[in-house]
Amino acid sequence: MVGTLPKTQSLAEQAQELGLEFFLVSYTDLLGGTRAKLVPAGKIAAVEAEGAFFAPFASNLGLGPDAPDIAAIPDPESLIVLPWQTNVGWVASDVYMNGEPFAAAPRVIFKRVLEQCARLGYDFKTGVEAEFCLLKKTELGYQVADTLDTAARPCYDQMNLMRQFDLISTLVSYMNQLGWEPYQCDHEDANGQFELNWTYSSALTTCDRHVFFKYMVKTLAEQRGLTASFMPKPFSHLTGNGAHVHLSLWDKGDNAFLDESNDVGLSQLGYEFLGGVLDHAQGLSALCAPTINSYRRIGATMTASGSTWSPRYLSYGGNNRTHMLRIPDKGRFECRLPDGATTMYLTQAGLLAAGLEGIEKHLQAGDRIDENMFVRGSEFTTLKTLPTSLLEALRYLEQDNLLMTTLGEQAAKTYLDFKRQEWDAHNAEITAWELEQYINV
8 A cells, every 4th residue: 555655765676665666747738637657667856856747838837939948847745546446546747847937837826825735734634535426328428327216306316326336335445444434435416426535635645636536536437438527516406516525724734723612522722714715715716616607506496306405605614514614523624615526736725825814814703503405595684695507606716915916926817817817708608508598588
């Protein structure tokens, strides 16, 4: 198991010990795309020192064809051996240009915020609840892969879960091999939707694992003739795919968010962090819910099951899934805003920056609301709401000085440009709904 190897081992040494013949040297671009080169193990020492070189115009980093090559420098501590191809190792990488970290690369952005957190004496730990749908492509388009999975309320359905036992159990077995400590998996609220949970870790490790998890799920689904989709809202009548993040700060091995005397177990520091997230939630939406489709999930009015499970208001509660922020247990809270399309490095960079500002400014989270916000939310007239479209979210992001500074000038400009192009392309399309609605006007 990779996790048992000394942290100081080079990739070449790990290749020798693990019998690796190739490395997938991978980095993540600003739109969440994963780019990689396959490097023979005999050449990995040079790549670890100097990087694998890429033409930057070929990925979404905002650079033109005239820009010099970027170098992906692999992080040996991120090494994951492909459980289905054990002679290949995957490594997350940091992007460099001209010998310096490339400021607009998501992993580099996140590491900057982590360094700020470390200077304050804290370790940031997170976990992710990763939801996905298993689909198949037909002449009529994408449909739920399991034709028997048709119940209006299929959440936790035993039969639907066990019909996918081969794929789910293989994923769990592989995560066990990798030392992730998966602890439960289930059929979720939408037909064909599943969630696998693994144990929280340092935030950078969690982000790296989330990138690899999506790659692993998609690969194993393809091997079975299926499509695994993390799309926020594949079907208008079904619950969307979230990527809920659980957060805590640690101080010298102790959970700084834990207060046993508090009624829900959250410390004053935790509440201030939570207050910072609430304060920047509208701008964070552009990072946590980064696509046009994301806003089909956020604040959706109804699904077949009778609940959307997605937030609408900037609110928090105890173990109450109708809020944007939930305190499910002592010493942590959950942000339910991120969806399956998010670039997790950017999402967690934004959440951490917002939370640290909350601590610095001693921001107040306000009163906890112990109500069903799906039913009674409109009664709380002073509560702000989340954006209802990507365009609105981008406007909030642009107005949020903290988040724009966190991204950095180049990344912020590039991200906004890409997303506005996405919005403009969407607006140029005539949908089937429009034709049906307006053809006879």
